[in-house]
Amino acid sequence: MTKKKINKSSGTNRNRELDEKKIGVLTSGGDCPGLNAVLRGIVRKSLEYDYKIIGILNGWKGIFDEDYMILGMKEVSGIINRGGTIIGTSRFNPFTEKDGSSILLEKMKMADFDVLICIGGEGSMHIAHQAHKAGIKVIGVPKTIDNDIYGTDFTFGFDTAVGIATEAIDRLHTTAESHHRVMVVEVMGRNAGWIALYSGIGGGADVVAIPERKVSIEHMIDVIRNRYIRGKRFSIIVVAEGCQFSSDDFKNVKFDTKNVKLDDFGRPRLGGISHYLAEEIEARSGFETRATILGHLQRGGMPSAFDRVLGTRFGVYSVDMVREKKFGKMCAIQGNKITEIPLSKAISKLKTVDLEIYKVAQVFFS
Ligand code: F6P
Numbered sequence: 001m002t003k004k005k006i007n008k009s010s011g012t013n014r015n016r017e018l019d020e021k022k023i024g025v026l027t028s029g030g031d032c033p034g035l036n037a038v039l040r041g042i043v044r045k046s047l048e049y050d051y052k053i054i055g056i057l058n059g060w061k062g063i064f065d066e067d068y069m070i071l072g073m074k075e076v077s078g079i080i081n082r083g084g085t086i087i088g089t090s091r092f093n094p095f096t097e098k099d100g101s102s103i104l105l106e107k108m109k110m111a112d113f114d115v116l117i118c119i120g121g122e123g124s125m126h127i128a129h130q131a132h133k134a135g136i137k138v139i140g141v142p143k144t145i146d147n148d149i150y151g152t153d154f155t156f157g158f159d160t161a162v163g164i165a166t167e168a169i170d171r172l173h174t175t176a177e178s179h180h181r182v183m184v185v186e187v188m189g190r191n192a193g194w195i196a197l198y199s200g201i202g203g204g205a206d207v208v209a210i211p212e213r214k215v216s217i218e219h220m221i222d223v224i225r226n227r228y229i230r231g232k233r234f235s236i237i238v239v240a241e242g243c244q245f246s247s248d249d250f251k252n253v254k255f256d257t258k259n260v261k262l263d264d265f266g267r268p269r270l271g272g273i274s275h276y277l278a279e280e281i282e283a284r285s286g287f288e289t290r291a292t293i294l295g296h297l298q299r300g301g302m303p304s305a306f307d308r309v310l311g312t313r314f315g316v317y318s319v320d321m322v323r324e325k326k327f328g329k330m331c332a333i334q335g336n337k338i339t340e341i342p343l344s345k346a347i348s349k350l351k352t353v354d355l356e357i358y359k360v361a362q363v364f365f366s
Contacts, residue, residue, distance in 0.1 A: 020137070020322055022052045024113035025071065027085040028059035028092075028120035028127065029265075030153040030283035032145045033303030034311035035085040035148055036121055040267055043317020047073075047098035054113065059120075060127060061092035063107045080308055083301045083339060091123065091264030095130050104176025108136055119143050122350065123265040125330060129343040132328040139262075139321050140343050142316045145299055150351045151341040152332035157313065159306040161188065161298040162198040166209035169203025169236060180225055180233035182273030182281055182289040189240050189300050190267075193353045195298065201361050206235045208361045209241040212353045215365075217249055217277065221285045223365050227288075235287075242269040250276060252283035271295065313338050342361050 018136045025042055027035050043053050053071040056062035069075070069087065079086055094100040109114070115137045118128040120142035132138045142149040145161035165187045176178030176183040185205075189195040193210025207223050209215045224235045247255045253276050261269045271293060278291035303311065310333065317338045329340040 020114035023115045023117060023322060024054050024056050024111060025117045026056035026059055026062060027087055027089045028118060028124035029089060030299060031084045031089050032084045032143050032299055033145060033160040034156030034307035035301060036079040036082045037311030038141055038315035039071060040041060040080055041312040042319055043071050043076045045316040055087040058088040058211050059090040059092050060094045062089045063104060067122050082303050083303060083327045085159060093127055093265060095127060105134060117141060117318050122149055125343055126347050128147060129347055132343060137327040139318050139327060141318050142330055146189045146192055147194040148190060148347060148350050150349050151346045154333055156307040156310040157174045161195050162302045163304050165195055165199035165294055166202040169199055169205060169314045172292060173236060176234040176236060182235045182287045184239055184274040184278045184289060185293045186239050186241055186293045188269060191242040191352060193240040195198060196238050197353055197357060197361055200238035200288040205238040207237045207365050209239040210353055211240055211244060213358060217280055222279060224287055226366060229300055239274055241273060243273055250280050253279045
């Protein structure tokens, strides 16, 4: 059966079920390296199907603000190696706004988008799922340095962040060794320890602390002391920002669990645990200890080759998902094959660290 060709500019009689032509694309949540590679992949693949790609500026907020830009060959030329996102991002959630759902639907209609591609992390996939339930044709593309989205082996951004953190650990090694110090290196990752685990193994850390498995401060100090006895007068401890400690864990330091600020998605903003740990380790053990928080450095700058390739594969695949009407789904990589899973599954839980890999890191905690 031949498909009816639709002229989208012919006004109100368009049959939306037969074809999609105008695709709105947004990047939502924290930026990460590889977003521009996805945008480039989407635009270039869309040429094949004659889709018009509209960049929605600053995440979901752009729909409310009606802030758009056409994304064509020119706009995506030369951006594969650029960090961040050329269309901006935010943690704006339309569904927490007053009358948000109806405003969103109204604005979608005004913009005349047939499909939305939402490139985002875990919080953004929740919004995408809600939008899908509200009747919008949505496709999700998973991004985040945290690598915590369920159903995909990797998210782009993670590899770059791990590379940056590993290099930082290498650099901290030389200064730690020179001064005979303990270095506590804090990495991002929210409630998943992926960045800590991979950079800790890659950088040869002596202890890796992740949210999924508690390591006592006493155990950290035992490792530092054992190393000292073996002639290693410095140690590197990698700690994930989301590691949970209670005030009982700290005997010398006043551990402040109050005054937690929230991000725009309403989640606690993390960061700072390394300062408490460094002070406590120094007070209990007598070893001079310093804390380094890598922070947003892990998200900035050029994407690694891996993230460029993964971002490009996701971008290209998501356009095929539009073509095949795979709405309400998120593309994913499983065993180096790009596939898709329902958004409902992707948001059903967090992908926390594979504890088999953590056992590998533990071999070196001695
Ligand atoms: O989700 C990515 C991430 O970088 C987390 O690892 C971190 O906790 C958070 O975003 C930081 O957010 P913000 O950029 O709002 O400080």
